[in-house]
Amino acid sequence: MIHFVGAGPGAVDLITVRGQKLLEAADQIIYAGSLVNPALLENAKEGCRCLDSAGMTLEEVIAAMAEGEGKGWLTVRLHTGDPSVYGAIREQMDILSKMGIAYDVVPGVSSFSAAAATLKAEYTLPGISQSVIITRMEGRTPVPEHQKIADYAAHQATMVIFLSASLLDGLQRELLRGGYAPDTPAAIVYKASWPEEKKFSCTVATLSETAQREGISKTALIVVGRVLGREYERSLLYHPAFSHGCRKAQPQTQTYGDHREGTEK
Template structure:
């Protein structure tokens, strides 16, 4: 493990969903700064003895950078362990910018995102032929604003499959905006703590999901998946169609003509 700072995606919850590369680096780390209750402490079981562990939930950006800078100068191997994939709502850009000011090299190791974990939890595929070939990742505005051009109503009007982060605490607001955008009652699912042992899945429609979510007392750490892909008729993929040719396989009709 070379002396660079690693930003690693720990995955959505299940400790086995970290990548092999991420786990190998983690096992060699001298200092780990991890994202609080969102990252399973099971990840630390195989870390080397004496590893220094910091919970970033109570730290400011400056405090995180101070720990990294000090550790790097001491030639310690530093891991910044984020939940899911760090490139999605990970707030890593501001950290990387600070490290560049100090000429501290860094690398990013991707991870399994909670939006794909949520789809696997309800056994669905976002991209179905003739239904949707587009997935929109977004959130509703809260304390963090959302650009007007990315309002939930406008995005929903496209009719694509959607995954909403950081929004379940405002489920009534989410439903109101989605109804305006879709203009009809569409399937929706809420998955709390996908891949954790206490995972909880609720499936409904825009008309009843808010009530179901409140009944299950889901108020945080949940993905909201929206779109017809959750419950619909669809065409089968041409990829495995016996009449469809591609570079690795001749179609049935083509075979019979030769």
């Protein structure tokens, strides 16, 4: 059996309980060594074969899986974060299906969630943004038409940008070209949840400058949007004057501001 397991964003205690149990039971672990915290391999049992896929091709990864299957091994394919986000797992699963090899997927905590925790941010705020766009800058690997940074920037939603820390000059230009104001809040989160985690607040206009000053060129997420600012509206979910299926509206006994300076509701 092949288990695709999300390793989480980096901190060893942010892997799921299910994922950790599979690591402990695995006869073979194939892990993305350039991104996965190697401390996670300390959960492996004695005699477990551990292969770093950073220097392997897809064909070599599949061959190792097939070899393990032939020996009756439990194989864990360990991906960083959550496997569904830039995990390149679809191509592996399709080949395994054609080979008749059973597999499943264990979700993990994505680094975009860890980045929000680091920034103490909420990606969706009433009146500011109700959508989160997860994307990356176009580099050597192209992106489809109408899915470029400037296309998404036009929505003014929260953006979490992967795989782009080395492309910040171009990213900054595309964000501005797409419609973000130069003073739109932004942040760079380096190795979210790792012991060496760093975070840097800036604006869209100072993204590249900030990264250069701090020496950040890889393993960082870029977060852009007014959710990183101070203004937002109060959620109706817990508002005393708002009814829903679990609570009837109550007479309003206290009025809270909507978190815009000088504004009361």
